[in-house]
Amino acid sequence: MIFSSELIKGTLKTIVLKQLEANGRMYGYEITQRVKELTFDKIQITEGALYPTLHALEADGLVVTETEYIGKRIRKYYSLSPKGKTKIEEKLSEMAEFMETMKFLLDLKPI
Amino acid sequence: MYNLTDQQIEFIRNDISARGVAMVSLQHDLLDHVCCVVEHGLEPDGDFEAFYSSSIRTFFKDELREIEQETITLLTFKHYYFMKKLMLFTGTVSTVALTAGLIFKFMHWPGAAILIFLGVILLSLVFLPLLFTLKVREKQNTKDKVIIGIGTLAGICISFSVLFKIMHWPFANMLGIIALGITVFIFLPFYFLSGIRNPETKVNTIVSSVLILYACSLLLVLIRSPKASMEVFAAETESVYRSERIFKEQEKLTSILVKSELPSDGKNILQACEELKTYLVQCETGIPEIRDSESTLITDGSAGEYLSRSPEIEKKLVALNSEIGRYNQSLSAKQQKVEGLSKLDDRRVSQAINDLIQAQMVILQNQSTIALNN
Numbered sequence: 150m151i152f153s154s155e156l157i158k159g160t161l162k163t164i165v166l167k168q169l170e171a172n173g174r175m176y177g178y179e180i181t182q183r184v185k186e187l188t189f190d191k192i193q194i195t196e197g198a199l200y201p202t203l204h205a206l207e208a209d210g211l212v213v214t215e216t217e218y219i220g221k222r223i224r225k226y227y228s229l230s231p232k233g234k235t236k237i238e239e240k241l242s243e244m245a246e247f248m249e250t251m252k253f254l255l256d257l258k259p260i
Numbered sequence: 261m262y263n264l265t266d267q268q269i270e271f272i273r274n275d276i277s278a279r280g281v282a283m284v285s286l287q288h289d290l291l292d293h294v295c296c297v298v299e300h301g302l303e304p305d306g307d308f309e310a311f312y313s314s315s316i317r318t319f320f321k322d323e324l325r326e327i328e329q330e331t332i333t334l335l336t337f338k339h340y341y342f343m344k345k346l347m348l349f350t351g352t353v354s355t356v357a358l359t360a361g362l363i364f365k366f367m368h369w370p371g372a373a374i375l376i377f378l379g380v381i382l383l384s385l386v387f388l389p390l391l392f393t394l395k396v397r398e399k400q401n402t403k404d405k406v407i408i409g410i411g412t413l414a415g416i417c418i419s420f421s422v423l424f425k426i427m428h429w430p431f432a433n434m435l436g437i438i439a440l441g442i443t444v445f446i447f448l449p450f451y452f453l454s455g456i457r458n459p460e461t462k463v464n465t466i467v468s469s470v471l472i473l474y475a476c477s478l479l480l481v482l483i484r485s486p487k488a489s490m491e492v493f494a495a496e497t498e499s500v501y502r503s504e505r506i507f508k509e510q511e512k513l514t515s516i517l518v519k520s521e522l523p524s525d526g527k528n529i530l531q532a533c534e535e536l537k538t539y540l541v542q543c544e545t546g547i548p549e550i551r552d553s554e555s556t557l558i559t560d561g562s563a564g565e566y567l568s569r570s571p572e573i574e575k576k577l578v579a580l581n582s583e584i585g586r587y588n589q590s591l592s593a594k595q596q597k598v599e600g601l602s603k604l605d606d607r608r609v610s611q612a613i614n615d616l617i618q619a620q621m622v623i624l625q626n627q628s629t630i631a632l633n634n
Contacts, residue, residue, distance in 0.1 A: 176292060176296075177289050177292065177293050178292065178293045178296035178297065195318075195319070196290065196293055196318075196319045196320075196327065197319060197320055197321075197326055197327045197330060198330075200286060200289050200290070200293075200327055200331060201327060201330040201331040201333075201334045202334070203289070204285070204286065204331045204334065204335065205331070205334040205335060205337075205338065208335050208338055209338065214285075216288070219292070219295075220264075220266070220269070221266045221269045221270070222269055222273075222288070222291050222292055222295055223288045223291075223292065224288075224292045225285070225288055225289055225292065
């Protein structure tokens, strides 16, 4: 099963921030591949969702970028800013609470 | 693993920008991403072009540009709350400034103009554009967006035309007519017809349309019609012309009645007033003197504007005022003082000419007083 992009949309910022926290600096393709591996292909982040989110996080000051030349092309590495590092805790606890609420609201039994 | 050549990278780069992605940092992201996809997905002897075009296809629904649009939307959304706050803040400040300005103006307190100016500028250049930007985001179809756009434009024009009017700046009337025209003939029909079809907004639309129409009509009632203006101008011209004739008669009478010469300061004042009158009439009508009140009209032009056109004339006015000061000091108790003309540039042309004629009349009368006392 692949989760729909609508389900992923609201959680994408948290997913990206968590990956950056766990792996230090990452580039876009790496993030998509890593998430795909970790979720056994269940969560496939599309390019159309990932890059707008990364740019928004950068504008919010939560991530910073550094660029490196890979042959003829530029690779942008994203990593957490100090502000992002404090924000990730908040995001994770918000997500945990949200999932608890959802379980209760939708009356979900553990599989 | 496939090895991309420099030409192939260049090809992808050009393709990405040809597909409408203009943000450079996004171009870099996408280029690197596609390259990674190709390098990891394509066999060393695979077909680059076919693989590339099928993989770029998975990036979007309809167009690659969507990614950039989504990025821009997210980035502007970040400013949404700030814009909303700023809108409410400028709305409040401009309302307060405008209200205070109007009270000051009624009471003739200093600072009225600056308060009104501040209020109108904030309202039309910050509040209304922000309102437009935020409202447009809420509306889905283009027609609603266009209506909001026209409404904003009309609002800006109306507030500017009122500002221009009370500041006596040029083009106020033209701006007002354009603004009311846009409101009544373009905005209102669109707004009314689109709102009345929706049962939810029907009542609101009717009420607002009536109010807008009513407000525009009230504004129009306040505006003098061109015909009425002509009548007012004709009456003012007639009054100036009559004063001028009375003065000419008095001049003749005085010269017969009084044998003694005019004092030199009196003569200078008469002379200078005559020059200023001729100058103002020339500026206003194109000819140096009013022949009758039918062929030439004095409108409500500002004397100050004409006076400021010529530094020479401005100097003359200053000299005239000091001459009047000297003249007034040399008068005997029975003689009248000449009213100073330092406020001449705040007057309308007809008023200014009348002021000058009155000054001349006083000089002549003072001269007669001498004759009568002898």
